[in-house]
Amino acid sequence: MISIREQLSSVSSGALKGALNALLPLRCLCCDRRVGSDDGLCPVCWHGMAFIEKPVCHRLGTPFAYDVGEETWSPRAIASPPVFDRLRSVAFYEGSAQRLVLAFKFGGRRELARPMGKWMSNAGQEFLGPDCLIVPVPLHWGRLISRRFNQAGALAQVIAKECGGSYEPDILKRQKRTRRQVGLSAKERQKNVRSAFSVDKTRLDRLEGRHVVLIDDVITTGSTIAACTKTLLGGGAASVDILTFALADPSQSDAGGEIHP
Ligand SMILES: [Zn+2]
Incomplete structure:
Protein backbone atom coordinates (compact mmCIF):
# COMPACT_ATOMS: atom_id res chain seq x y z
CA MET A 1 0.00 0.00 0.00
CA GLY A 48 17.37 -0.74 18.74
CA MET A 49 19.13 -1.27 15.39
CA ALA A 50 22.12 -3.59 15.76
CA PHE A 51 24.00 -2.00 12.85
CA ILE A 52 26.92 -4.01 11.46
CA GLU A 53 29.84 -1.64 11.22
CA LYS A 54 33.42 -1.90 10.00
CA PRO A 55 35.82 -3.54 10.60
CA VAL A 56 34.20 -6.71 9.23
CA CYS A 57 35.37 -10.06 7.83
CA HIS A 58 36.15 -9.48 4.14
CA ARG A 59 34.19 -12.58 3.10
CA LEU A 60 31.35 -13.03 5.63
CA GLY A 61 30.77 -9.40 6.65
CA THR A 62 30.67 -10.29 10.34
CA PRO A 63 32.14 -7.63 12.64
CA PHE A 64 35.55 -7.83 14.28
CA ALA A 65 35.96 -6.55 17.83
CA TYR A 66 38.96 -4.46 16.77
CA ASP A 67 40.56 -3.29 13.51
CA VAL A 68 42.72 -6.00 11.98
CA GLY A 69 43.34 -4.32 8.62
CA GLU A 70 41.73 -4.40 5.18
CA GLU A 71 40.52 -7.63 3.58
CA THR A 72 41.06 -9.75 6.69
CA TRP A 73 39.16 -13.04 6.85
CA SER A 74 37.55 -14.26 10.07
CA PRO A 75 38.62 -17.68 11.41
CA ARG A 76 35.23 -19.04 10.27
CA ALA A 77 35.81 -17.84 6.67
CA ILE A 78 39.34 -19.27 6.66
CA ALA A 79 38.18 -22.62 8.03
CA SER A 80 35.41 -22.94 5.47
CA PRO A 81 35.39 -20.31 2.68
CA PRO A 82 31.87 -19.41 1.47
CA VAL A 83 30.70 -20.07 -2.10
CA PHE A 84 30.15 -16.34 -2.72
CA ASP A 85 32.81 -13.62 -2.67
CA ARG A 86 31.52 -11.20 -0.04
CA LEU A 87 28.43 -10.82 2.13
CA ARG A 88 27.31 -7.48 3.54
CA SER A 89 24.24 -6.65 5.64
CA VAL A 90 22.90 -3.50 7.27
CA ALA A 91 22.13 -4.94 10.70
CA PHE A 92 21.68 -8.10 12.72
CA TYR A 93 18.22 -9.65 12.54
CA GLU A 94 16.93 -8.50 15.91
CA GLY A 95 15.22 -5.46 17.49
CA SER A 96 14.28 -2.69 15.06
CA ALA A 97 15.78 -4.45 11.99
CA GLN A 98 13.63 -7.51 12.63
CA ARG A 99 10.52 -5.35 13.11
CA LEU A 100 11.22 -3.54 9.82
CA VAL A 101 11.69 -6.80 7.90
CA LEU A 102 8.44 -8.28 9.28
CA ALA A 103 6.46 -5.08 8.61
CA PHE A 104 7.85 -4.96 5.07
CA LYS A 105 7.37 -8.62 4.25
CA PHE A 106 4.10 -9.47 5.98
CA GLY A 107 2.63 -6.16 7.15
CA GLY A 108 1.95 -4.59 3.75
CA ARG A 109 4.49 -1.78 4.35
CA ARG A 110 5.89 -1.78 0.81
CA GLU A 111 7.03 1.83 1.15
CA LEU A 112 9.84 0.52 3.40
CA ALA A 113 11.63 -0.72 0.24
CA ARG A 114 13.03 2.75 -0.38
CA PRO A 115 14.69 3.47 3.00
CA MET A 116 15.73 -0.18 3.49
CA GLY A 117 17.17 -0.30 -0.06
CA LYS A 118 19.10 2.90 0.55
CA TRP A 119 20.61 1.53 3.76
CA MET A 120 21.58 -1.61 1.84
CA SER A 121 23.18 0.45 -0.95
CA ASN A 122 25.34 2.05 1.68
CA ALA A 123 26.27 -1.30 3.26
CA GLY A 124 27.24 -2.77 -0.14
CA GLN A 125 29.04 0.23 -1.61
CA GLU A 126 32.40 -1.59 -1.86
CA PHE A 127 31.00 -3.93 -4.53
CA LEU A 128 28.01 -2.06 -6.01
CA GLY A 129 28.46 -0.18 -9.29
CA PRO A 130 27.06 0.39 -12.78
CA ASP A 131 28.54 -2.89 -14.07
CA CYS A 132 26.65 -5.08 -11.58
CA LEU A 133 23.71 -7.29 -12.31
CA ILE A 134 21.35 -6.82 -9.36
CA VAL A 135 19.52 -10.13 -8.94
CA PRO A 136 16.82 -10.69 -6.28
CA VAL A 137 16.36 -14.11 -4.64
CA PRO A 138 13.20 -15.30 -6.42
CA LEU A 139 9.98 -16.41 -4.77
CA HIS A 140 8.14 -19.43 -6.08
CA TRP A 141 5.10 -18.24 -8.09
CA GLY A 142 2.75 -19.88 -5.58
CA ARG A 143 4.22 -17.85 -2.74
CA LEU A 144 4.31 -14.76 -4.96
CA ILE A 145 0.54 -15.04 -5.42
CA SER A 146 -0.14 -15.38 -1.69
CA ARG A 147 2.26 -12.58 -0.70
CA ARG A 148 1.55 -10.46 -3.80
CA PHE A 149 5.08 -9.11 -4.11
CA ASN A 150 8.67 -10.28 -3.91
CA GLN A 151 10.28 -8.27 -1.13
CA ALA A 152 13.78 -9.04 -2.46
CA GLY A 153 12.74 -7.71 -5.88
CA ALA A 154 11.44 -4.45 -4.40
CA LEU A 155 14.75 -3.92 -2.56
CA ALA A 156 16.79 -4.88 -5.66
CA GLN A 157 14.97 -2.24 -7.73
CA VAL A 158 15.89 0.51 -5.26
CA ILE A 159 19.52 -0.70 -5.06
CA ALA A 160 19.88 -0.89 -8.88
CA LYS A 161 18.59 2.66 -9.16
CA GLU A 162 20.99 3.89 -6.47
CA CYS A 163 24.14 2.30 -7.98
CA GLY A 164 23.24 2.46 -11.68
CA GLY A 165 23.42 -1.34 -12.02
CA SER A 166 21.06 -3.48 -14.04
CA TYR A 167 17.97 -4.87 -12.25
CA GLU A 168 17.58 -8.50 -13.38
CA PRO A 169 14.55 -10.19 -11.83
CA ASP A 170 14.25 -12.89 -14.52
CA ILE A 171 17.70 -14.49 -14.69
CA LEU A 172 17.31 -16.64 -11.60
CA LYS A 173 14.19 -18.85 -11.31
CA ARG A 174 12.81 -20.82 -8.40
CA GLN A 175 11.60 -24.04 -9.92
CA LYS A 176 10.22 -25.75 -6.87
CA ARG A 177 8.40 -24.49 -3.86
CA THR A 178 10.56 -25.20 -0.83
CA ARG A 179 9.50 -25.76 2.75
CA ARG A 180 10.31 -23.01 5.22
CA GLN A 181 13.96 -23.34 6.21
CA VAL A 182 13.54 -22.35 9.84
CA GLY A 183 13.23 -25.36 12.13
CA LEU A 184 14.96 -27.76 9.73
CA SER A 185 18.36 -29.31 10.48
CA ALA A 186 21.39 -28.24 8.42
CA LYS A 187 21.17 -31.39 6.30
CA GLU A 188 17.41 -30.99 5.77
CA ARG A 189 17.90 -27.34 4.75
CA GLN A 190 20.51 -28.21 2.13
CA LYS A 191 18.30 -30.99 0.77
CA ASN A 192 15.30 -28.63 0.79
CA VAL A 193 16.94 -26.06 -1.51
CA ARG A 194 19.06 -28.41 -3.62
CA SER A 195 18.04 -27.93 -7.26
CA ALA A 196 15.36 -25.41 -6.18
CA PHE A 197 16.87 -22.77 -8.47
CA SER A 198 17.79 -22.56 -12.12
CA VAL A 199 19.05 -19.96 -14.56
CA ASP A 200 16.75 -18.88 -17.39
CA LYS A 201 18.41 -20.46 -20.43
CA THR A 202 17.29 -17.59 -22.67
CA ARG A 203 19.24 -15.14 -20.52
CA LEU A 204 22.59 -16.96 -20.29
CA ASP A 205 24.27 -14.38 -22.53
CA ARG A 206 23.37 -11.63 -20.05
CA LEU A 207 24.94 -13.57 -17.18
CA GLU A 208 28.15 -14.73 -18.88
CA GLY A 209 31.24 -13.27 -17.21
CA ARG A 210 29.26 -10.74 -15.15
CA HIS A 211 29.54 -9.63 -11.55
CA VAL A 212 26.27 -10.42 -9.76
CA VAL A 213 25.01 -8.88 -6.54
CA LEU A 214 22.35 -11.16 -5.08
CA ILE A 215 19.71 -9.40 -2.96
CA ASP A 216 17.52 -10.70 -0.12
CA ASP A 217 15.80 -9.08 2.85
CA VAL A 218 17.29 -11.37 5.49
CA ILE A 219 19.77 -14.19 5.59
CA THR A 220 18.69 -16.69 8.21
CA THR A 221 20.06 -20.15 7.50
CA GLY A 222 22.17 -19.25 4.45
CA SER A 223 21.21 -22.40 2.51
CA THR A 224 19.10 -20.42 0.02
CA ILE A 225 21.92 -17.94 -0.64
CA ALA A 226 24.43 -20.76 -1.15
CA ALA A 227 22.10 -22.59 -3.58
CA CYS A 228 21.43 -19.38 -5.57
CA THR A 229 25.16 -18.56 -5.73
CA LYS A 230 26.06 -22.02 -7.02
CA THR A 231 23.33 -21.77 -9.67
CA LEU A 232 24.51 -18.33 -10.84
CA LEU A 233 28.16 -19.42 -11.01
CA GLY A 234 27.10 -22.59 -12.84
CA GLY A 235 25.21 -20.37 -15.30
CA GLY A 236 28.37 -18.42 -16.18
CA ALA A 237 28.51 -15.52 -13.68
CA ALA A 238 32.10 -14.41 -12.98
CA SER A 239 31.46 -13.62 -9.31
CA VAL A 240 28.62 -13.31 -6.82
CA ASP A 241 28.42 -10.95 -3.84
CA ILE A 242 25.51 -11.02 -1.40
CA LEU A 243 23.67 -8.00 0.01
CA THR A 244 20.92 -8.41 2.60
CA PHE A 245 19.15 -6.00 4.91
CA ALA A 246 19.50 -8.23 7.95
CA LEU A 247 21.79 -11.03 9.06
CA ALA A 248 20.82 -13.66 11.62
CA ASP A 249 23.57 -13.73 14.21
CA PRO A 250 25.35 -17.08 13.72
CA SER A 251 26.16 -17.22 17.42
CA GLN A 252 22.41 -17.21 18.16
CA SER A 253 21.60 -20.12 15.84
CA ASP A 254 23.22 -23.07 14.14
CA ALA A 255 23.38 -21.13 10.86
CA GLY A 256 27.16 -20.76 11.08
CA GLY A 257 28.31 -23.31 8.55
CA GLU A 258 25.31 -22.96 6.30
CA ILE A 259 26.65 -20.36 3.92
CA HIS A 260 29.54 -22.59 3.04
CA PRO A 261 29.62 -25.05 0.15
ZN1 LIG B 1 10.57 4.46 16.47
Missing part, protein backbone atom coordinates in the same frame (compact mmCIF):
# COMPACT_ATOMS: atom_id res chain seq x y z
CA ILE A 2 1.40 3.42 -0.95
CA SER A 3 0.96 6.05 1.77
CA ILE A 4 -0.58 9.45 1.12
CA ARG A 5 2.82 10.97 1.88
CA GLU A 6 4.44 8.70 -0.70
CA GLN A 7 1.90 9.75 -3.32
CA LEU A 8 2.39 13.44 -2.62
CA SER A 9 6.18 13.34 -2.22
CA SER A 10 6.82 13.90 -5.92
CA VAL A 11 4.83 17.12 -6.00
CA SER A 12 5.78 18.52 -2.62
CA SER A 13 8.47 21.15 -2.41
CA GLY A 14 9.20 24.25 -0.34
CA ALA A 15 6.10 25.79 1.19
CA LEU A 16 3.97 22.89 0.01
CA LYS A 17 6.25 20.46 1.81
CA GLY A 18 5.99 22.54 4.98
CA ALA A 19 2.21 22.47 4.77
CA LEU A 20 2.27 18.74 4.11
CA ASN A 21 4.49 18.13 7.16
CA ALA A 22 2.06 20.13 9.34
CA LEU A 23 -0.85 18.06 8.04
CA LEU A 24 0.90 14.68 7.96
CA PRO A 25 3.69 14.72 10.56
CA LEU A 26 6.79 12.63 9.76
CA ARG A 27 6.68 9.29 11.51
CA CYS A 28 9.34 6.82 12.62
CA LEU A 29 9.56 4.00 10.06
CA CYS A 30 9.48 1.42 12.81
CA CYS A 31 7.16 2.54 15.62
CA ASP A 32 5.16 5.48 14.22
CA ARG A 33 6.43 8.04 16.75
CA ARG A 34 6.87 11.56 15.32
CA VAL A 35 10.35 12.25 13.94
CA GLY A 36 12.14 15.26 12.43
CA SER A 37 13.23 13.86 9.07
CA ASP A 38 11.87 11.74 6.27
CA ASP A 39 12.80 8.03 6.07
CA GLY A 40 14.11 8.11 9.63
CA LEU A 41 13.92 6.26 12.91
CA CYS A 42 13.12 7.76 16.30
CA PRO A 43 15.98 7.67 18.86
CA VAL A 44 14.50 4.59 20.58
CA CYS A 45 14.28 2.56 17.35
CA TRP A 46 17.67 3.83 16.16
CA HIS A 47 19.16 2.57 19.40
Whole structure:
Protein backbone atom coordinates (compact mmCIF):
# COMPACT_ATOMS: atom_id res chain seq x y z
CA MET A 1 0.00 0.00 0.00
CA ILE A 2 1.40 3.42 -0.95
CA SER A 3 0.96 6.05 1.77
CA ILE A 4 -0.58 9.45 1.12
CA ARG A 5 2.82 10.97 1.88
CA GLU A 6 4.44 8.70 -0.70
CA GLN A 7 1.90 9.75 -3.32
CA LEU A 8 2.39 13.44 -2.62
CA SER A 9 6.18 13.34 -2.22
CA SER A 10 6.82 13.90 -5.92
CA VAL A 11 4.83 17.12 -6.00
CA SER A 12 5.78 18.52 -2.62
CA SER A 13 8.47 21.15 -2.41
CA GLY A 14 9.20 24.25 -0.34
CA ALA A 15 6.10 25.79 1.19
CA LEU A 16 3.97 22.89 0.01
CA LYS A 17 6.25 20.46 1.81
CA GLY A 18 5.99 22.54 4.98
CA ALA A 19 2.21 22.47 4.77
CA LEU A 20 2.27 18.74 4.11
CA ASN A 21 4.49 18.13 7.16
CA ALA A 22 2.06 20.13 9.34
CA LEU A 23 -0.85 18.06 8.04
CA LEU A 24 0.90 14.68 7.96
CA PRO A 25 3.69 14.72 10.56
CA LEU A 26 6.79 12.63 9.76
CA ARG A 27 6.68 9.29 11.51
CA CYS A 28 9.34 6.82 12.62
CA LEU A 29 9.56 4.00 10.06
CA CYS A 30 9.48 1.42 12.81
CA CYS A 31 7.16 2.54 15.62
CA ASP A 32 5.16 5.48 14.22
CA ARG A 33 6.43 8.04 16.75
CA ARG A 34 6.87 11.56 15.32
CA VAL A 35 10.35 12.25 13.94
CA GLY A 36 12.14 15.26 12.43
CA SER A 37 13.23 13.86 9.07
CA ASP A 38 11.87 11.74 6.27
CA ASP A 39 12.80 8.03 6.07
CA GLY A 40 14.11 8.11 9.63
CA LEU A 41 13.92 6.26 12.91
CA CYS A 42 13.12 7.76 16.30
CA PRO A 43 15.98 7.67 18.86
CA VAL A 44 14.50 4.59 20.58
CA CYS A 45 14.28 2.56 17.35
CA TRP A 46 17.67 3.83 16.16
CA HIS A 47 19.16 2.57 19.40
CA GLY A 48 17.37 -0.74 18.74
CA MET A 49 19.13 -1.27 15.39
CA ALA A 50 22.12 -3.59 15.76
CA PHE A 51 24.00 -2.00 12.85
CA ILE A 52 26.92 -4.01 11.46
CA GLU A 53 29.84 -1.64 11.22
CA LYS A 54 33.42 -1.90 10.00
CA PRO A 55 35.82 -3.54 10.60
CA VAL A 56 34.20 -6.71 9.23
CA CYS A 57 35.37 -10.06 7.83
CA HIS A 58 36.15 -9.48 4.14
CA ARG A 59 34.19 -12.58 3.10
CA LEU A 60 31.35 -13.03 5.63
CA GLY A 61 30.77 -9.40 6.65
CA THR A 62 30.67 -10.29 10.34
CA PRO A 63 32.14 -7.63 12.64
CA PHE A 64 35.55 -7.83 14.28
CA ALA A 65 35.96 -6.55 17.83
CA TYR A 66 38.96 -4.46 16.77
CA ASP A 67 40.56 -3.29 13.51
CA VAL A 68 42.72 -6.00 11.98
CA GLY A 69 43.34 -4.32 8.62
CA GLU A 70 41.73 -4.40 5.18
CA GLU A 71 40.52 -7.63 3.58
CA THR A 72 41.06 -9.75 6.69
CA TRP A 73 39.16 -13.04 6.85
CA SER A 74 37.55 -14.26 10.07
CA PRO A 75 38.62 -17.68 11.41
CA ARG A 76 35.23 -19.04 10.27
CA ALA A 77 35.81 -17.84 6.67
CA ILE A 78 39.34 -19.27 6.66
CA ALA A 79 38.18 -22.62 8.03
CA SER A 80 35.41 -22.94 5.47
CA PRO A 81 35.39 -20.31 2.68
CA PRO A 82 31.87 -19.41 1.47
CA VAL A 83 30.70 -20.07 -2.10
CA PHE A 84 30.15 -16.34 -2.72
CA ASP A 85 32.81 -13.62 -2.67
CA ARG A 86 31.52 -11.20 -0.04
CA LEU A 87 28.43 -10.82 2.13
CA ARG A 88 27.31 -7.48 3.54
CA SER A 89 24.24 -6.65 5.64
CA VAL A 90 22.90 -3.50 7.27
CA ALA A 91 22.13 -4.94 10.70
CA PHE A 92 21.68 -8.10 12.72
CA TYR A 93 18.22 -9.65 12.54
CA GLU A 94 16.93 -8.50 15.91
CA GLY A 95 15.22 -5.46 17.49
CA SER A 96 14.28 -2.69 15.06
CA ALA A 97 15.78 -4.45 11.99
CA GLN A 98 13.63 -7.51 12.63
CA ARG A 99 10.52 -5.35 13.11
CA LEU A 100 11.22 -3.54 9.82
CA VAL A 101 11.69 -6.80 7.90
CA LEU A 102 8.44 -8.28 9.28
CA ALA A 103 6.46 -5.08 8.61
CA PHE A 104 7.85 -4.96 5.07
CA LYS A 105 7.37 -8.62 4.25
CA PHE A 106 4.10 -9.47 5.98
CA GLY A 107 2.63 -6.16 7.15
CA GLY A 108 1.95 -4.59 3.75
CA ARG A 109 4.49 -1.78 4.35
CA ARG A 110 5.89 -1.78 0.81
CA GLU A 111 7.03 1.83 1.15
CA LEU A 112 9.84 0.52 3.40
CA ALA A 113 11.63 -0.72 0.24
CA ARG A 114 13.03 2.75 -0.38
CA PRO A 115 14.69 3.47 3.00
CA MET A 116 15.73 -0.18 3.49
CA GLY A 117 17.17 -0.30 -0.06
CA LYS A 118 19.10 2.90 0.55
CA TRP A 119 20.61 1.53 3.76
CA MET A 120 21.58 -1.61 1.84
CA SER A 121 23.18 0.45 -0.95
CA ASN A 122 25.34 2.05 1.68
CA ALA A 123 26.27 -1.30 3.26
CA GLY A 124 27.24 -2.77 -0.14
CA GLN A 125 29.04 0.23 -1.61
CA GLU A 126 32.40 -1.59 -1.86
CA PHE A 127 31.00 -3.93 -4.53
CA LEU A 128 28.01 -2.06 -6.01
CA GLY A 129 28.46 -0.18 -9.29
CA PRO A 130 27.06 0.39 -12.78
CA ASP A 131 28.54 -2.89 -14.07
CA CYS A 132 26.65 -5.08 -11.58
CA LEU A 133 23.71 -7.29 -12.31
CA ILE A 134 21.35 -6.82 -9.36
CA VAL A 135 19.52 -10.13 -8.94
CA PRO A 136 16.82 -10.69 -6.28
CA VAL A 137 16.36 -14.11 -4.64
CA PRO A 138 13.20 -15.30 -6.42
CA LEU A 139 9.98 -16.41 -4.77
CA HIS A 140 8.14 -19.43 -6.08
CA TRP A 141 5.10 -18.24 -8.09
CA GLY A 142 2.75 -19.88 -5.58
CA ARG A 143 4.22 -17.85 -2.74
CA LEU A 144 4.31 -14.76 -4.96
CA ILE A 145 0.54 -15.04 -5.42
CA SER A 146 -0.14 -15.38 -1.69
CA ARG A 147 2.26 -12.58 -0.70
CA ARG A 148 1.55 -10.46 -3.80
CA PHE A 149 5.08 -9.11 -4.11
CA ASN A 150 8.67 -10.28 -3.91
CA GLN A 151 10.28 -8.27 -1.13
CA ALA A 152 13.78 -9.04 -2.46
CA GLY A 153 12.74 -7.71 -5.88
CA ALA A 154 11.44 -4.45 -4.40
CA LEU A 155 14.75 -3.92 -2.56
CA ALA A 156 16.79 -4.88 -5.66
CA GLN A 157 14.97 -2.24 -7.73
CA VAL A 158 15.89 0.51 -5.26
CA ILE A 159 19.52 -0.70 -5.06
CA ALA A 160 19.88 -0.89 -8.88
CA LYS A 161 18.59 2.66 -9.16
CA GLU A 162 20.99 3.89 -6.47
CA CYS A 163 24.14 2.30 -7.98
CA GLY A 164 23.24 2.46 -11.68
CA GLY A 165 23.42 -1.34 -12.02
CA SER A 166 21.06 -3.48 -14.04
CA TYR A 167 17.97 -4.87 -12.25
CA GLU A 168 17.58 -8.50 -13.38
CA PRO A 169 14.55 -10.19 -11.83
CA ASP A 170 14.25 -12.89 -14.52
CA ILE A 171 17.70 -14.49 -14.69
CA LEU A 172 17.31 -16.64 -11.60
CA LYS A 173 14.19 -18.85 -11.31
CA ARG A 174 12.81 -20.82 -8.40
CA GLN A 175 11.60 -24.04 -9.92
CA LYS A 176 10.22 -25.75 -6.87
CA ARG A 177 8.40 -24.49 -3.86
CA THR A 178 10.56 -25.20 -0.83
CA ARG A 179 9.50 -25.76 2.75
CA ARG A 180 10.31 -23.01 5.22
CA GLN A 181 13.96 -23.34 6.21
CA VAL A 182 13.54 -22.35 9.84
CA GLY A 183 13.23 -25.36 12.13
CA LEU A 184 14.96 -27.76 9.73
CA SER A 185 18.36 -29.31 10.48
CA ALA A 186 21.39 -28.24 8.42
CA LYS A 187 21.17 -31.39 6.30
CA GLU A 188 17.41 -30.99 5.77
CA ARG A 189 17.90 -27.34 4.75
CA GLN A 190 20.51 -28.21 2.13
CA LYS A 191 18.30 -30.99 0.77
CA ASN A 192 15.30 -28.63 0.79
CA VAL A 193 16.94 -26.06 -1.51
CA ARG A 194 19.06 -28.41 -3.62
CA SER A 195 18.04 -27.93 -7.26
CA ALA A 196 15.36 -25.41 -6.18
CA PHE A 197 16.87 -22.77 -8.47
CA SER A 198 17.79 -22.56 -12.12
CA VAL A 199 19.05 -19.96 -14.56
CA ASP A 200 16.75 -18.88 -17.39
CA LYS A 201 18.41 -20.46 -20.43
CA THR A 202 17.29 -17.59 -22.67
CA ARG A 203 19.24 -15.14 -20.52
CA LEU A 204 22.59 -16.96 -20.29
CA ASP A 205 24.27 -14.38 -22.53
CA ARG A 206 23.37 -11.63 -20.05
CA LEU A 207 24.94 -13.57 -17.18
CA GLU A 208 28.15 -14.73 -18.88
CA GLY A 209 31.24 -13.27 -17.21
CA ARG A 210 29.26 -10.74 -15.15
CA HIS A 211 29.54 -9.63 -11.55
CA VAL A 212 26.27 -10.42 -9.76
CA VAL A 213 25.01 -8.88 -6.54
CA LEU A 214 22.35 -11.16 -5.08
CA ILE A 215 19.71 -9.40 -2.96
CA ASP A 216 17.52 -10.70 -0.12
CA ASP A 217 15.80 -9.08 2.85
CA VAL A 218 17.29 -11.37 5.49
CA ILE A 219 19.77 -14.19 5.59
CA THR A 220 18.69 -16.69 8.21
CA THR A 221 20.06 -20.15 7.50
CA GLY A 222 22.17 -19.25 4.45
CA SER A 223 21.21 -22.40 2.51
CA THR A 224 19.10 -20.42 0.02
CA ILE A 225 21.92 -17.94 -0.64
CA ALA A 226 24.43 -20.76 -1.15
CA ALA A 227 22.10 -22.59 -3.58
CA CYS A 228 21.43 -19.38 -5.57
CA THR A 229 25.16 -18.56 -5.73
CA LYS A 230 26.06 -22.02 -7.02
CA THR A 231 23.33 -21.77 -9.67
CA LEU A 232 24.51 -18.33 -10.84
CA LEU A 233 28.16 -19.42 -11.01
CA GLY A 234 27.10 -22.59 -12.84
CA GLY A 235 25.21 -20.37 -15.30
CA GLY A 236 28.37 -18.42 -16.18
CA ALA A 237 28.51 -15.52 -13.68
CA ALA A 238 32.10 -14.41 -12.98
CA SER A 239 31.46 -13.62 -9.31
CA VAL A 240 28.62 -13.31 -6.82
CA ASP A 241 28.42 -10.95 -3.84
CA ILE A 242 25.51 -11.02 -1.40
CA LEU A 243 23.67 -8.00 0.01
CA THR A 244 20.92 -8.41 2.60
CA PHE A 245 19.15 -6.00 4.91
CA ALA A 246 19.50 -8.23 7.95
CA LEU A 247 21.79 -11.03 9.06
CA ALA A 248 20.82 -13.66 11.62
CA ASP A 249 23.57 -13.73 14.21
CA PRO A 250 25.35 -17.08 13.72
CA SER A 251 26.16 -17.22 17.42
CA GLN A 252 22.41 -17.21 18.16
CA SER A 253 21.60 -20.12 15.84
CA ASP A 254 23.22 -23.07 14.14
CA ALA A 255 23.38 -21.13 10.86
CA GLY A 256 27.16 -20.76 11.08
CA GLY A 257 28.31 -23.31 8.55
CA GLU A 258 25.31 -22.96 6.30
CA ILE A 259 26.65 -20.36 3.92
CA HIS A 260 29.54 -22.59 3.04
CA PRO A 261 29.62 -25.05 0.15
ZN1 LIG B 1 10.57 4.46 16.47
